[in-house]
Amino acid sequence: MSTLYITHLLDKLPHVATSRMVHSGIGVWVAWEGQLDAAFDGMLLDYGGFRMADALGQALWFFCGDEGLRALARIHVWGRVNPMPIFIEVFPASLLVGQKFDRTLSISVELSRQHTIPPENLDILIHPALKPQLAGNPGLSSTPVKPASGLARVAFERFEADPGLSYESGLSWLGVLRPLGDPLSRGTAEGWRNIAAELHDIIDRLGLKFQRHEGFLLFEAGGLRVFRTWCRDTVARVMRLKEEGEAGHYWPSVMAVVPSKGRTFGKDLPRRLGLDWDRLTPDFPHMSYRSAFLLGEEFRIHEARALSRGSNIDDWCNVSLVDAGEESQATGSLAVPLPSRLSVTDAKLCFYCGLSNHEPRHCPSKALAGPRPEVWERFGGLSVGGLEELSGKLDAALAADPVGEMTRRVAGREDMDTLLAAIFEIDLPCQLRMLEVVWRSRGKDLPAGQEQLGPREGDYVWDALAALKERNDENYENLMVQALTKYPRAYQPKSLQGFAAMEAGDWVKAVYYWQESGRLCYTALQRAYFLWLQARSLEVQGESHKAIGLYREVLRESPKWAEPVYRQGVCLVKMGFTDQGLQLFGQLLAADPSMFNRVMIDPELERGRLHILSALWRIWRQAQEEAAARVASLGELSESLRERFLADEPYLVESEARVQALAGLGKVGNFVAFKRLEAGVAEIEAAVRKKIEAEVKVMQQAQARQYEDLKSVQREAAWFPFPSLLREFNNDFNFSATKLHWMRTNSLDVPANFHKCREYLPEVDERIRTLRTRLITLRIVRDSTFFCMLLGRNFMWMEVAGLGLSLVLVPLFVYLFQRSGQGWMAQMMDQQKWQLQKGLVIILSIAAVALAAIKTALTFDSKKRKLFQLAEEGKLPVKKPKPRKKPRAKPKAAAKPKA
Structure with missing residues (x-):
């Protein structure tokens, strides 16, 4: 047989840094050899035992009271008939409960160092400190034994039980169920009847003793198994009915269960429990922490702060199912x-x-x-x-x-x-700072009037308000007398008197002063506010139903004010109708995401807190999943931006900063942050789409401009008379034309094409600037060549005309001189006609050059424009290519005659 150490069990217990409650009870160390009978654990569980830890061949249990001794007595009697190699040690122990209801055991140091070897037969040892508890249980006793090796140096005694007694478990519970509302009311009668029938069906199915009295359903559950079954079936049934909605028979109801020990089952049980039934959370069974711990890991424990502080094992709490199984869908909180x-x-x-x-x-x-x-x-x-x-x-x-x-x-x-x-x-609207806003407001209704504030007006009332805040009663009274004397028909002093009466606990006076203030005021904003104060006074006094009616009147005065709707939801929750309250909260949540946080932390919603946190969890989980999807879309958006825009573009840097800021909201884990993320992503996506569309238009305009620029460059460069010298010019032109053709023929909606286009545009602009720089030289050469050609043509025509004129003028002058009697002159010219001819040709040539230059300079621009225009219109004569001569066909050989 192997040695078993209790430290192996203690090491498995959770560590509780800060305990919220401590309870002294009975610890049980069980060690065995081989396979343990399943009925053994069943007996300990039925008697209210908690299995704190287990390992191979041993386990550690805890009992809150004497039920543990009765369970051991039952095992002792059973062991006489069924011999089994089990060692059991019973000792004092303390149960420590942590802040999250995690449980651990605290035992003395000497007990924590024990080890043992399982015996051949059942052996139960009891710590001497527990002997006084044996006296209170008939049939139980102990006998001294010789100290065993490995155990603590304590005078353990062997536990004995009289086999003639039954030692039945004394665990039993009394339950009280009460549907909310008045069963005699026409609006609630059917729902009250339906849920009562559903709850009674579970009691009847389990065969429990029950009775009805004044709207309460009372029952008795004998035994832990029955109690656990009733809790599980009831909670699961209620959850299923809630999910069915109007198709089911759901109606909110409150439940409380108490141990039957020391109590009798009777009609006055609800009164004897001393509970305020209007403060219990609907749909969840209320019980002591001791009873809740007995239910096991299947149930989740919640605090009931409206009933107790939750610092003692016998304080009140309520429970819900961790997994409702087939009856209901599992939810979180x-x-x-x-x-x-x-x-x-x-x-x-x-x-x-x-x-x-x-x-x-x-x-x-x-x-x-x-x-x-x-x-x-x-x-x-x-x-x-x-x-x-x-x-x-x-x-x-x-x-x-x-x-x-x-x-x-x-x-x-x-x-x-x-x-x-x-x-x-x-609760800002209920506070004195809201009274200041109402006094200064120049608006007509709420909530817009909160922003339309004027200066402080009036004497004494502001000082009286400050005195009320500072709790300076004497100064307040003196200032109030002066304010009432000076302003007998003003609503401000009356309204302040209402708050003073409220602080003094005189609700009748407080409501009277606020009613008087409402009659003296003159705007819908002020009337709504004083109706609000009256409704709040009813709510605080517990008359939530009447408060709802007044809040509806407030809403008629200021239809856009969300506060009356919220207070109606709070009143419904206080009345126990949490689902109806959640419907109103849902309406507000759609308009204002911060309403989620408000509902989540509102201390006045304590009665329905479990339902509310569960409903908010579903909303929060959905928003969290949506936020995760939005963060993923942000990643895709960021990748798309990097694919489209260049790394050094300011828009990309700015957009990346916005994307990072929005992605940070997704890590916050707050509903408001999730909604901000959702709105921010939608906004940036729309902005990016708009930016891309605008950039596409700009790039298309730039492409059109570049096309026209290239076209003009090509048009002017085509007239260059020496095309073989334009190698670099042609390279730049062909590069620009190729890139521009690619940009104009590919879709810019594709990110890669968009990115390339943004790279190509400045490159093409740079090449066009280079082409225009080189075009200056080409234009000079082209214009010079064209000018020379025009000058040459004009000179040739003038020169031909001058030569012809020189041939005619010399004979003409000779003839004229002869006719006029100037024979000597005619003779001289005739003898020197070739010299005169040469001189005249020279003079006329010089004149032709001068005239040709003048004419060319005057007509150059118009000739050039006309020539370019004809070229653009395609009206320039085109030299027809010479037709190619067809090769002469060879003569065919003569056919040979057939033989």
Whole structure:
């Protein structure tokens, strides 16, 4: 046989750094050889045992009370009939429960160093500190034994049980079920009847003893197995009915289960439990932590802060199914616990902020000035996953002086200060800073009137308001007397008197003053506000149904104000109708994403918190998945931008910065951040599409310009008289023409083509600039050549005309001189006619050159334009190619005659 060490079990226990509750009970160390009978564990479980850890051949159990001794007695009697090699040691132990209900055991050091070898038969040893508990259980006893090797140096005794007794488990529970609403009301009668029938069906199927009384359904569940089955079936049935919606028989109901030990099953059981049934969370069974731990890992435990502090194993909690199986679809829940020191059990809510750890007179909201929408902006940057840690830090910070610490932190900038500030921002319309806004507002309705503020007007009332905030009663009274004397028909003093009466606890006076203020005011904004205060007073006093009616009147005065809708949802949750409240919250959430965070942390929604966090989890999960898809699309967008734009373009740098900022929102883990990401991605995608379309148009215009530039360059370069000298010019021109042809024939919607086009455009522009630079030289040569050709042509015509004129003028002058009697002159010219002819030719040639130059200079531009125009119109004469001579056909050989 192998030696078994208890340390192997203790090492498997979870580490609990901070325990929320400690309970002393009975620890059981079980060691065996071979295969353990399955009925052994079943007996320990049926008697309320917790299996804390197990390993090969051993296990560690814990019992909260004497039920463990009765379970061992049952095993002892069973072992007499069925011999088995099992060693059992019973000793004092403490159960430590962590903040997340993780459980571990604490035992003495000497007990934690034990080891043993399983015996051949059942052997049960009991610690001497537990002997007094044996006396309270008939039939149980112990006898001294010789100390065994490996065990602690403690005087263990052998456990004995009288086989003549039954040792049945004493675990039994009494349950109370109560559907919400009045069964006599026409609007709730059918739903009340349907859910009562569904709950009764489970009780009847399990064969439980039950009775009805004054709207309560009472039953008794004997045994842990029956109790666990009822909890599982009831929660699963309710979840299934909720999912069926209007097609099912769902109706909210509250449930409470208590151990039957020390209690009798009777009609007055609901009264004897001492519970405020209007504060219980609907649809989840309420019970002690001790009972909830017995249900096992199949159930999830939740705090019930409205009923207890949750620091003792017998405090109240409620449970839900981890997996509802076939009855319901598995869901999650946001882990957003609020600091426990913000609320006090059975305390009244503060009118200003909804917390219950202080009176309205000392509310920290009095230290705030004006609305602070930036708080929700900051809170939208906090991760939901880190709110649990922030809540714990804030709870620890509020330990010494909750009110003073809240007053100091409500205006802070740390993350946990932001959490606290957001809680106080929820009930802004109920606070004195909203009264200041109403006094100064020049608007006609809410919420627009909050932004249309004028200067402070009136005497005494502002000082009286400051005195009320500072709790300076004497100064407040003096200032109020003067304000009422000077302004007897003004609503401002009356409204302030209402707040003073509320702080004094006189609700009748407070409502009267606010009604008077409503009659004296003159805008819809002011009337809506004073109706709001009256509705809030009813809500705080627990008359949520009447408050809903007044909130609807507020909404008629200011239809665009979201606050009355939100308060109606809060009142429905307080009444237990969480699903109806969630419908109103959903309407607000569609218009304002920050409403998600508001609902998530509102302490006044404690009654429906489990339902709300579960519903918000589904919304948050959907938004998270959408955000993940948006982040992926951002990656694709970023890749598309890099594929399209050049690395050094300012737009690409700016867009990349925006993409990185949006991608950071996807990592925040906050619903508001997810919605900002969704809106930001849609905005940047639209902007990118618009930018690409604009850039495509710009590039197409640039291509058209480049085409015209190349066309003009080609047109002018075509007249260059020496084309063989244009090798580099032609290379640049062909490069530009090729790139431009590619850009004009390929679609720019393709990212790669878009990117290449942005690379080619500046290159083509550079080549065109180079071509234009070279074209200056070509134009000079071309124009010079054309000028010389025109000059030569003009000179030739003039020269021919001059030669012809010189041949005619000399004989003409000779003839004229002879006729005029100037014979000597005629004779002289006739003798010197060739010399005269030469001189005249020279003179005429010089004149022809001069005239040709003048004419060419005067007509050069017009001739050039006309020539280019004819070339563009294709009217220039084209030299016809000479027809090729066909080769002469060879003569065919003569055919030979046939033989």
